[in-house]
Amino acid sequence: MKPTRRPRVAVWKFASCDGCQLTVLDCEDELLALAEAIEIAYFPEATRASSPGPYDVSLVEGSITTRNDAKRILKVRKQSRIVVAIGACATAGGIQALRNHADVADYTRAVYAHPEWIETLDKSTPIRNHVYVDYELRGCPIAKGQLLELVTALLAGRRPNLPVYSVCEECKRKGNPCVMVARGVPCMGPVTQAGCGALCPSFARGCYACFGPCEGANVHALDAALAKLGVGEEDRLRAFRGFNGYAEPFREAAEALNR
Amino acid sequence: MVISDSRPERSAVLDARDLGSLLEALQLRGYGPVGPTIVGDAVVLRPIAGVDELPSGVGDAQEPGSYRLAPRDDGRFFGHNLGPSSAKRFLFPPVRSLWTAIRIGPQVRIEANDDPPPKIALIGLRACDLAAIAIQDRVFGREPYVDPHYQAARENALLIAVNCSQAAATCFCASMGTGPRVGGGFDLCLTELLDAGGHRFLVEAGSEKGDQVLADLPTTVATERDRRAARAESDRAQAQIQRRLDTDGLKDVLYRNAEHPYWNTVGERCLACGNCTLVCPTCFCATVEDASDLTGDRTERTRIWDSCFNLEFSYIHGGSVRTSTAARYRQWITHKLGAWIEQFGTSGCVGCGRCIAWCPVGIDITEEAGRLRSEDRAPQPVGR
Ligand code: SF4
Ligand code: SF4
Ligand code: SF4
Ligand code: SF4
Numbered sequence: 001m002k003p004t005r006r007p008r009v010a011v012w013k014f015a016s017c018d019g020c021q022l023t024v025l026d027c028e029d030e031l032l033a034l035a036e037a038i039e040i041a042y043f044p045e046a047t048r049a050s051s052p053g054p055y056d057v058s059l060v061e062g063s064i065t066t067r068n069d070a071k072r073i074l075k076v077r078k079q080s081r082i083v084v085a086i087g088a089c090a091t092a093g094g095i096q097a098l099r100n101h102a103d104v105a106d107y108t109r110a111v112y113a114h115p116e117w118i119e120t121l122d123k124s125t126p127i128r129n130h131v132y133v134d135y136e137l138r139g140c141p142i143a144k145g146q147l148l149e150l151v152t153a154l155l156a157g158r159r160p161n162l163p164v165y166s167v168c169e170e171c172k173r174k175g176n177p178c179v180m181v182a183r184g185v186p187c188m189g190p191v192t193q194a195g196c197g198a199l200c201p202s203f204a205r206g207c208y209a210c211f212g213p214c215e216g217a218n219v220h221a222l223d224a225a226l227a228k229l230g231v232g233e234e235d236r237l238r239a240f241r242g243f244n245g246y247a248e249p250f251r252e253a254a255e256a257l258n259r
Numbered sequence: 260m261v262i263s264d265s266r267p268e269r270s271a272v273l274d275a276r277d278l279g280s281l282l283e284a285l286q287l288r289g290y291g292p293v294g295p296t297i298v299g300d301a302v303v304l305r306p307i308a309g310v311d312e313l314p315s316g317v318g319d320a321q322e323p324g325s326y327r328l329a330p331r332d333d334g335r336f337f338g339h340n341l342g343p344s345s346a347k348r349f350l351f352p353p354v355r356s357l358w359t360a361i362r363i364g365p366q367v368r369i370e371a372n373d374d375p376p377p378k379i380a381l382i383g384l385r386a387c388d389l390a391a392i393a394i395q396d397r398v399f400g401r402e403p404y405v406d407p408h409y410q411a412a413r414e415n416a417l418l419i420a421v422n423c424s425q426a427a428a429t430c431f432c433a434s435m436g437t438g439p440r441v442g443g444g445f446d447l448c449l450t451e452l453l454d455a456g457g458h459r460f461l462v463e464a465g466s467e468k469g470d471q472v473l474a475d476l477p478t479t480v481a482t483e484r485d486r487r488a489a490r491a492e493s494d495r496a497q498a499q500i501q502r503r504l505d506t507d508g509l510k511d512v513l514y515r516n517a518e519h520p521y522w523n524t525v526g527e528r529c530l531a532c533g534n535c536t537l538v539c540p541t542c543f544c545a546t547v548e549d550a551s552d553l554t555g556d557r558t559e560r561t562r563i564w565d566s567c568f569n570l571e572f573s574y575i576h577g578g579s580v581r582t583s584t585a586a587r588y589r590q591w592i593t594h595k596l597g598a599w600i601e602q603f604g605t606s607g608c609v610g611c612g613r614c615i616a617w618c619p620v621g622i623d624i625t626e627e628a629g630r631l632r633s634e635d636r637a638p639q640p641v642g643r
Contacts, residue, residue, distance in 0.1 A: 152552060
């Protein structure tokens with residue numbers, strides 16, 4: 001049965017680059033159908049019009065990096081039936097979580113003329129560390145196909161198809177010759193969650209893990225394989241400490257390399 | 260089970276310069292040629308338009324976790340070994356739409372996707388590939404669980420085998436009794452000959468359809484010398500096979516060591532990435548996904564390749580049965596080399612070596628099975 005009322009969707013931004021929100025706007029071919037199926041009730045990046053909550057679905061981009069944001073996300077949760085964290089920032093803390101491995105005061109001193117004006121938390125953390133999150137979409141940025149899959153699944157009241165297995169499976173289904181095996185190019189695909197359609201290996205380059213760790217990611221086995229390919233310790237550290245560097249077990253792998 | 264019609268073997272010799280006539284004869288009969296061709300950095304099976312797309316003068320070097328193309332100076336068309344793709348991709352495609360449900364007002368109409376698969380000629384299948392197809396024939400063709408999609412694809416495919424002239428370091432067909440010489444199950448079988456007699460192919464027909472194609476080709480009579488040369492090619496490949504798998508009582512070794520701590524050590528090395536199962540020409544596991552559209556008026560069910568290395572694969576009510584990588588590797592190898600025999604009357608492994616070469620960390624099924632055998636001992640607990 002068709003819903004009698006279009007679900008009201010809000011799109012929120014926390015510490016992030018807006019790339020994931022742009023993916024929402026990037027659904028060009030589907031945008032009209034999307035606008036018919038849902039009501040975009042709050043989306044400052046796309047429209048000035050905003051109507052107050054409650055919302056059926058909140059898409060949350062960005063990580064929590066300030067005390068104010070830590071309070072704001074609680075309000076978002078209160079007004080939303082379903083909360084979806086979108087992108088590496090919202091699901092893992094993002095690239096700004098690099099500070100989590102260092103002293104944030106060092107950074108503010110190095111970057112800002114008046115570090116005393118900067119009020120920030122010492123860690124950049126994913127949304128799920130603060131509120132209950134119903135679904136997570138990985139990626140830096142998220143994949144358009146996964147976003148549409150999630151929205152259509154929510155509309156139909158079915159479980160979304162969001163695989164937790166490795167990028168390798170999408171890579172093999174596509175028929176890409178493995179860059180790691182056939183060229184010795186380092187690839188993070190075996191420890192990275194699928195969802196992008198094996199984008200990077202389809203263009204003959206290694207995956208750099210923008211979708212974060214897959215279920216059961218065996219980071220130590222991959223690290224050993226990368227070392228065997230001649231990838232130095234520093235580069236392996238960088239490979240694990242990327243957009244999802246604060247997500248386990250990437251964090252642990254990087255830590256072991258940084259010792 | 261589909262078996263090519265058996266007929267007394269007919270053979271003839273085709274000059275290598277006339278190989279194009281084979282593709283033309285196939286196309287004329289409505290078969291789209293699918294053959295080995297270079298994509299990226301590997302030889303894979305893809306639709307090809309002409310012989311110029313075959314990997315002429317290209318060989319390869321394979322090791323656990325490594326595959327490299329290597330030029331060869333003899334201009335052989337089939338001087339390469341197996342690449343990552345196999346006939347499975349075409350007979351049991353990685354993604355296939357099964358049916359669509361369309362809602363029109365209060366009605367729901369279900370439209371099965373029984374579009375016949377295209378007629379194709381699979382060129383360059385090796386002895387182990389044919390053995391793998393025979394295994395999948397059993398898996399998908401056994402009453403009462405006949406898979407109509409596989410069946411249709413199989414009926415529309417012509418199998419053109421090539422006898423191996425060389426073996427890769429990852430090959431172990433000899434241990435599995437599947438090669439290197441092609442035994443049967445083909446429509447046409449080519450042996451590439453390159454000696455004082457020139458660059459030519461001994462072409463054998465193994466079915467009525469193969470016979471008809473052979474009759475279209477500008478061949479000459481095959482002599483005893485050609486046949487001897489063909490045997491020499493297979494002998495060379497046979498002599499190059501270094502890898503072994505001792506299959507003697509292997510099922511029982513696997514069964515009685517289900518709790519061996521060895522599984523935990525392989526679980527530490529294995530990425531659970533699933534590559535081995537996806538490149539394996541006999542692995543047949545798939546899952547289905549339903550996807551609706553934004554209007555909710557159209558829903559499609561798709562079958563996609565799955566792997567026993569996925570957590571969700573063993574999900575039953577209450578959770579997944581195999582949570583550790585050790586348990587998943589054990590499942591794979593124990594099914595493949597053991598339980599398969601009880602299930603289908605044959606090992607699930609044909610010794611092609613794809614899982615060895617295409618494992619990103621080079622885990623080698625022959626070595627792992629061998630190590631377990633050498634440590635065959637009393638039961639110990641294993642991570643679940
Ligand atoms: S290229 Fe990367 S993602 Fe693809 S199979 Fe190889 S390791 Fe996996
Ligand atoms: S292949 Fe890896 S880095 Fe590239 S888009 Fe996919 S997850 Fe991101
Ligand atoms: S298990 Fe490995 S060697 Fe055996 S048929 Fe499968 S891919 Fe080939
Ligand atoms: S054996 Fe190799 S290819 Fe197979 S799942 Fe483990 S790491 Fe991946």
